[in-house]
Amino acid sequence: MSTDAKTTWTELLKKRETVALFLVLGMALALLVRSGNFFLDPSNLDSLQAGIAPKAIIAIGMMVLLISGMFDLSVGSVMGFSGVVTAICMTKGVPMPIAILAGLGTGLVFGLVNGLLIAIARVNPLIATIGTMYIARGLSEVLLVRETREGLTELDPTFIWLGAGKFLGLYHMFWVMIILIVLAQLFLRKAYPGRQLYYVGGNREAAGLLGMNVTRIRLLAYCFSGFMAALAGILDTTRSEMANRYMGQGVEMKVIVACLIGGGSIAGGKGSAVGALLGVTFMSLLNNSFTLWEVGKWQNAVLGMVLVSVVVSDGYLTLRKQRALGKA
Secondary structure, rough: HHHHHHHHHHHHHHHHHHHHHHHHHHHHHHHHHHHHHHHHOOOHHHHHHHHHHHHHHHHHHHHHHHHHOOOOHHHHHHHHHHHHHHHHHHHHHOOHHHHHHHHHHHHHHHHHHHHHHHHHHOHHHHHHHHHHHHHHHHHHHHHHOOOOOOOOOHHHHHHHHHHEEEOOOHHHHHHHHHHHHHHHHHHHHHHHHHHHHHHHHHHHHHHHHHOOOHHHHHHHHHHHHHHHHHHHHHEEEHHHHOOOOOOOHHHHHHHHHOOOOOOOOOOOOOOOOOHHHHHHHHHHHHHHHHHHHHOOOOOHHHHHHHHHHHHHHHHHHHHHHHOOOOOO
């Protein structure tokens, strides 16, 4: 192997996305070896698709926030509430396109509120997004107070087809996810507004001195995150053919962990859309292993250990970088 090839390979191995890819391949291989027939069963693969697509769509928005140095704990509740709003509109006779726009608008409003609180009012992101998380979840409960445990199920057949239908063996929602990942990756890597997110997350003060409107960038990032959470909620509603009060519960932490696994950082300035997808895929395969190996009782403990591991790793790498730059 030539020196240039060795250097290229070494640099590639240093990328967090490469590590995430190896984790995905390793987890998939373990599932194939131990549960080959069950893992490759069409129903299991469909379940994986259905689990990956909405989380990956939310993860795109979350990764944008992490790159800019922010995060959002309300995405799971916004996901569920947007699905409820869309379903209620349709059960009240509102045309499907208008109902979908209402759901997307709901996500945008919550994203805007988060952005105003954090980027303009300077409220701590943890406090602000926990608050909007409870608001969105509470509103879902209010709207569904007279509904059964199953929630709203009288949905337009065309609406259900959007998520439950398939093309070339993949759910429509999975194709939507693929398109969004490609567009987001191109935006982050090639477009100047996308590169601004890295500048803002890497060094907010320096970005401001360079003429970047940090407040506007972070405000728009939160709006985008809310929009993506709403889109994920609507698509998940189409596939499950129902909207209920439990949709999106606990999704926020899984998505944040997935983004960190895929190369994002709490400190900001790092991450990619492809990394977000790889992180979500690994987490989905890990969850799938609990089911196939019948060790569900260990799920929360293992997920907790994964969370602690990635946060500690992220903190260590950030500190080492700061020391190398003479900042710590």
